[in-house]
Amino acid sequence: MDEILIYSDSLTWGIIPSTRKRFPYNKRWPGVFDRTLKELGINVRVIENCLNGRRTVWSDPFKSGRDGSEHLAQTIEMHSPLKLVIILLGSNDFQCTHNNNAWLSAQGMVKLINTIRNAPIEPDMPVPQIMVVAPPKIIKPKGAIANKFANAEKRGLGLAHELEVVAKEHSVFYFDSNTVTSASEIDGIHLDAAQHQVLGGAIAHEVKQRIFYKPS
Template identity: 60%
Template structure:
């Protein structure tokens, strides 16, 4: 059985926009992704490590443990052997508590790629491949999270291209979620259930095409 790890934030955790509720596993994109791969005859297990508010490398001044770099090496060690790590972070780097731009966020994600590759896995375990996923752009933050993400739609401009550049520099696969989905109009940040389905299906196609030759 191949194991694949999703390392991400609330967009992948499956928070229902403008609520504190969560979509069921089969509705959120990691579950859709797993189901679609299995339907294609692949013996695969998708492991979710998705945390609401997770940044790339920055701390949340109000909640502990949101720095994505902290403990990442141990997560890779814990779940090895891993065939693939799907990395989709960056959205929370633009919360109002940070004065980040796209370049800075992408450099944070680049650091996570380095940590994954340098994780202290057992000697005979493979270093997992990485699929870097650019999250959908922030549109107009609304509802419960409007204050937290005030101005984020401006600070995040150019993130997809900055992440694409990082993927090239790090020799990592890249997928732009903006090709298939958009942030929910309900809150301008998270994903509606149909977007989860589309993303999971698209990623299953991407992985089948590129990683199973």
């Protein structure tokens, strides 16, 4: 059995837009991803490590532990051996507490890639493959998160492209979630139930093709 770690934020944690509630595992995209891979004949264990508010490399001034680069190496060490690490981060880099643009956020992703590759795993364990997933483009934030993400839809423009450039430069797999879904119209950031279904299935098929493909 191969193990896949998903390292992400509230979008993957499964927050229900405009609430503080959470979709159950079988309704959020990691659960759909898990089920779809098994239906495709791939025996995997999916490990979720998803924290609300997690950035790539920046801290939250109000909540501790939101710098995604902190403890990432130990997380890889903890769960090794891993076949694959999927990183879906970036949206929180555009909270109002940061004056970031898409290029800066993508440079944060570079640090995460390098951290994974240099994690202190046991000598006989493989360095996991990495897939960077670009989050859905932020649309005008609404509701309770509107102030927190004020103008994020402008500052985050071009993130998918910058992440694709980083993925190519650092030889990791890349998937753009914008090719299959958009952000929720309810809050402009997260995913609705149907969008989780679509994204989880799409990433599963991508992983099967890119990671587990066996030519006949």
